[in-house]
Amino acid sequence: MNKLLNEIKSNRNENRIVKCDVPYDISIDDKYKRQKNHNIPNLSESTLLRHFTNLSRRNYSLSTTFYPLGSCTMKYNPLVNEKIAKFEEFSSIHPYQPEDTIQGTLEVMYELERGLCEVSGMDYFTLQPAAGAHGEYTGLLIIAEYFKNKKEKRKKIIVPDSAHGTNPASAALAGFEIISLKSDENGIVSPENLKEILNKDVACMMLTVPNTLGVFEKKISEISEILHKNGSLLYYDGANLNAVMGIVKPADIGFDVMHINLHKTFSTPHGGGGPGAGPVGVKAFLKDFLPIPVIIKENDKFKVSSGGKKKSIGKMKAFFGNFPVLLKACAYIKSLGGAGLKEASEQAVLNANYVLSSLKDKVSIPAGNVCMHEFVLSSKGHLGEGVKTLDVAKRLLDYGYYAPTIYFPLIVEEAMMIEPTETESKQVLDEFIDVLSKIIEESKINPEVLRNAPVNTYVSRLNEVEAARKPKLHW
Amino acid sequence: MNKLLNEIKSNRNENRIVKCDVPYDISIDDKYKRQKNHNIPNLSESTLLRHFTNLSRRNYSLSTTFYPLGSCTMKYNPLVNEKIAKFEEFSSIHPYQPEDTIQGTLEVMYELERGLCEVSGMDYFTLQPAAGAHGEYTGLLIIAEYFKNKKEKRKKIIVPDSAHGTNPASAALAGFEIISLKSDENGIVSPENLKEILNKDVACMMLTVPNTLGVFEKKISEISEILHKNGSLLYYDGANLNAVMGIVKPADIGFDVMHINLHKTFSTPHGGGGPGAGPVGVKAFLKDFLPIPVIIKENDKFKVSSGGKKKSIGKMKAFFGNFPVLLKACAYIKSLGGAGLKEASEQAVLNANYVLSSLKDKVSIPAGNVCMHEFVLSSKGHLGEGVKTLDVAKRLLDYGYYAPTIYFPLIVEEAMMIEPTETESKQVLDEFIDVLSKIIEESKINPEVLRNAPVNTYVSRLNEVEAARKPKLHW
């Protein structure tokens, strides 16, 4: 049953998909012609359905289990949004259709933009970026362009050491040098530390609020003031926006540019690694630098505008962005409404604090006893002999849970980052708390069990070192 | 994780589905009003998705495993047919819509009728019966009505002892007495035996061809002649039609009435127990007795006709029949075409014979060394001490196969009825043959393993006796 596609033999005779109803006309000059045949098996539909259906059963997923993966906001992905995204009226649209034939599609994008502006407080959004990292990159290019336009040479970006890896990576890609800023044990940035490293080279600082430890940056106003006084900008990594919808607007508290992960806060499913969408919002003074095209509304008609945007950073992706993701996010906003979005964030905070309160006596919580929508615990000193956070994570799989994010943020030793999200019930959280507590006990009584975990999964612990040492990357 | 719905607690606050946009107006006289609230939990969509998705993972199904369930024709259910069945143009139709607004729906039914007529050789079909047994019942009522109309009192029906249980049950429901006919060890009916029990009381005989042992009734012409000479009719239980599409037409070989299980031969999925469809075909002389309404074509328009059918047996089901099933069956016929249907039957016969040939030295095959689309083996005398066919079936589950039909037909001891269908590959069959052979060996070396099987399923062997002794039928 455990076959790779190329090990299956179910040779069909004919192709049911493709049929040619014009005369075959395929003479090709040899210099253009493929010589070697590829080796992709010709399997029947029945065989493939079984193959892939069985593969699906080897995945844990949000639809089968609690998925407390910190920083990833694995909240429920409403089915009705999937249904809407399948409407042929949306799926069959070519990107170069005339504007007046795609008014519905454009309206959806326009409405989403307006919704994101309201939630974030930003003045404009581009929907083009394909993911969070792509959004960061877009935002930083906008910032670079802004300074270029002001003829200021600012080549540096401050990134706290608690930041997600994409923050420095995006900054580098945008041509910046990174200044790493040490945060305190709560991941909090101290204005004093900031002042120390700040200078006229600094284009901006990237921040996540709440930060990757789930802590709200209380001194954000001070930080913003310091940066803006220095002529620097403040970038908001929106990965944690699920903590603050309707509670705090990034633009209000000093941020100039931000991205939003629609595949997190706005509930579009993650697809096992994408596609997501990372719309970027800016304050009005940065509007001209947004990627093209932009969608505008004129006399109740929606238009695609690419021209006259001399200052734009250009294009980040072909065409308009990951439209089905945008569509689902728009549907999400419309279905929850303003009150629903706020309730979502509030419940996310409540759920995280409930789990934190229930675990705080069993592990260390470096950032203290309250949190926003997620928190980071350290298992150091709380586990049995030789047992690591990794082992706890694997053992959780045995109990039917996906594991929390581990070893991130880097500033917490043996970190485990738990984000329950608002769409989990008290019963689910209670059972998870019990299991995690039980595993911690187990680690002391029977550490081997953890080190040998998982045993209930389709495969037992996999050898990652060997995989990288002798890479086997295709069949 | 193993919760019943009523054990889950994920109480949502509000209902997302129903919304009332007119003033609430619900005053009801107490004598009409429900007093006690029912106890169906109010769970969130996310919770329910997880609950039912996890339940789905506790099923073996055709989409995950080989399903050699004899007599049930578990062939591949093409996905495109499912897609067609979802078209809103079909799903949103009310049964009392005016004829001219449902021409497409009627055309599909008409085309299906024509297709079934061509495959079976019958002259007319009704699509109303909801399943095979319902079709039998319909067919027998037609026969009863026919004799009533002829003013002949024929109250008996001959059913071979190898027949499916629904045959006698349907006959009883239609008001007939059953004469059981002993068949030979191949399940074959001998003309001599038949003659012995035949008399003027006999309305008809029910036969399956090939019979439930997968044997083609070679003397069918003789049998038909005997019966017809006696003024009796011949009923064809179409459950095994998958053996003979394009090879033999039931009407040609002497049958007067028949049903077809669309959920077997015509590839509509079985849904864990239905809905199916059991269209009934008749020769022209029985046309007037068909259930109403019937669909007719006049000047390229399709019409629903109920009137003027005085002789009709009436209605078997409200409205028209299980339309989505009919639709899928029609799509199946259109996609395979005449040649494809014949290929399907031929391959079904080949696959069955291949498995038979490969197993014949390891078990008894009472009906001999060739078969049509399925065959019955007897494990008697071939298994280890105290091991039964049931145990072999359960052990097959451990290897990831659904079990063949067991203990049917009743005339074979320790029967196991294997129908591979045409949509399984040689590789799948080879592996199944190996596993079954291995299990037979295992039964001798380690009978306990079989008696304790299954162990790899979600639950181990279930206590059916206890279930019936103290029935617990709801939570």
Next chain:
Amino acid sequence: MNYIPVNEQDRKEMLSRIGVNSIEELLSLQIPEYLRAKKLNLSEGLSEQDLLALFKKYAGKNKSNLVCFRGAGVYDHFVPSLVEEIVGRSEFSTAYTPYQAEASQGTLQAVFEYQSMICELTGLDCANASMYDGATSVAEAVLLAVRTSRKNKIIISSALNPEYLAVVETYTKNLDIEIVKIETDEKTGALNKNVLESKMSDDIGAVVVQSPNFFGVVEDMQALSETAKTKAALFVTVVNPVSLGILKTPCEYNADIAVGEGQVFGNQMYLGGLTFGFLAVKKALEWKIPGRVVGQTVDKNGKRGFVLTLQSREQHIRREKATSNICTNSALNAFAGCVYMSCLGSSGIKELAETNISKARYAFNAIKKLDGFEPLFSDSFFFNEFIFKTAKNIKKIEKALLKENILGPLNLGAFNKKYKNSLMFAVTEKRTKQEIDKLTDILNRA
């Protein structure tokens, strides 16, 4: 085109193991030549794309997605996305009847949950896994009542859905069962307890009443049930499960058997072809019911599990003595009902019923105000369906509505001359205020 995963090379190897040269040889070994069929005269097979195009063409010949004010047994209710998602999962849809319980716990537990919710809804003790549809469930209930009471005379309300009545007549025609119909009151459209009383006698096995009845009128089930019980007849009720969110339950008025059509719970209309009948009974009748039943049990290790049970009632064991001939039922449609009920929950089902009644009343009151429309039963209590008599041209009304993509009320005259000029409206929770206002407006202008 076919779905066969075997190519020429495989076929050769397979034939060689069997020891024949061709499939044809295999066939000719078994089937006399003179019995063989000629080439099937069917059109050529189609590719997936062409097949879709063909059925899009058929589909395009329907006038579909109409705003539906028509009911009479099949209703246009909203189906939540969850239902489609779950019911569409191939592990459910491509499994057979769960003969191997250990490999079918998904289906079996779901049926158990379905049975439980039907019991909750009706208040009765035992529900089967499903019948084909509402009509056949009534017919089977009649047979069950005859079997249980050992009396073959059954009183049935003439306000039973006429499709159901027709099926009952078919089912009973050869079985020496006498159906006695009782008429509803001309004024109220409801049964009159006294009329029933006058027909009751000791040889009546059961009284079968539908409520809301075919005319949409809610019956006084308490009174009728009590009347039936005076002569020890079983009381069989045919109910719309949506109405049970608010109306008295079969249990509350002491019914013995409750049956009905489940399409309203999570199944699209499909020409009335996506149906399931539910059938629930009091404990005493448990061993007599037709069809599959799932029960709870334990496995070898004491873990809870579910199996098909009470099987000795069934055709595969008892053959001609079975409680029914049913084998394949409407499992997947009943499963849709299961997911639907769980999706709404008790409070949602109550809201559903309340919304239906509120919208129906809103529409009723609006139409009542129009010139040329008069309620057929002015003071009766209806649920989500009601009848108006009109002096206007019914054909013209239907046309005017269809032009606006509205499937208007059913012309009852087509069923029964007695109801000439009568239009039956169904208003479910799915109809918006705007749609109802538009209907009213067109009726007014017609």
Next chain:
Amino acid sequence: MNYIPVNEQDRKEMLSRIGVNSIEELLSLQIPEYLRAKKLNLSEGLSEQDLLALFKKYAGKNKSNLVCFRGAGVYDHFVPSLVEEIVGRSEFSTAYTPYQAEASQGTLQAVFEYQSMICELTGLDCANASMYDGATSVAEAVLLAVRTSRKNKIIISSALNPEYLAVVETYTKNLDIEIVKIETDEKTGALNKNVLESKMSDDIGAVVVQSPNFFGVVEDMQALSETAKTKAALFVTVVNPVSLGILKTPCEYNADIAVGEGQVFGNQMYLGGLTFGFLAVKKALEWKIPGRVVGQTVDKNGKRGFVLTLQSREQHIRREKATSNICTNSALNAFAGCVYMSCLGSSGIKELAETNISKARYAFNAIKKLDGFEPLFSDSFFFNEFIFKTAKNIKKIEKALLKENILGPLNLGAFNKKYKNSLMFAVTEKRTKQEIDKLTDILNRA
């Protein structure tokens, strides 16, 4: 409306364990009052039914399901039902990036199979799990080439899709990379080997060529690759995977990097929003590629399994020194590509390419016969896209076609004045003879 499965009672218990009286208190402990937002000014939440109605309204404003003869980067190919069925399974769609390998073998094996088939198709040795789209995959290929060659001057064909070119420009603008464009031949629409030769020098890190290029013309990749290699530049090809069923593979002409847009494999058009970029390289570049890569390994018991590997290239480990900033990619779209490729198999992909070319040639030959239409590049070899110059009124043509629900050819003049009066047609396997004939007919009459 919300999706929260917690009611007031639960909430109270939770707050009490935390030791606060309200969520508000929890927030005020952490967020200074003056930072708090005012009430969101968004419309009220909608029920599922109303939400569907709203989006049906939006949907209705599109002119959709057009018979599409437009390409230029996004193509209207047939998507088999199998793809939708599999990709729609929630175990795939609702999983995160497979960080916990043991609980993600479904996704991981699928990616491994995807990588394998991309390698088969291109003939190269290593493919990543996907990039966002074709455009960003070209951009990442340029960065990879710079990284590998340690030269920051890159030659790019000006016949690269202009959207891709724009993205490459954005990606390189702050990185001290010089893009040198080379023009195609006016007559043939293809690159001229000699022109490339004249631009080659030792400081060129790579040559980037698209084939079929933006104009639909198939390049002489062998010659161009050889030319690039004379100066030890990397040869980067941008290919339409459909064409690889019949055209020379990147491996065969010795490309180092092959990238392209995967939408054509199993993804609907969606305004160009359901994309994935594929990226394949020679073995030597394995450790330098951007993005996720899945590798085969074994578990504790020696059983085969799959993991994310070569991770030390990536941002979560190497941060600013990573080979790319990419994290979330286009996994599910690439998975659709995986299912699509497996659904066709080698022979199916070949037939697909042959059908595309046959239908495109059929259309080309038909249009060529019309008055007022002349091929822009008369003797060039095209795959499924070609250009005609016309004297007719392009606006009028577009209108006439749209009236018949045909999305006609792309007006190249809108991209580049140089191509005024030029129409680019894409003809995939999905277009039927009948549709092509209708197109031709309307063009003729316009």
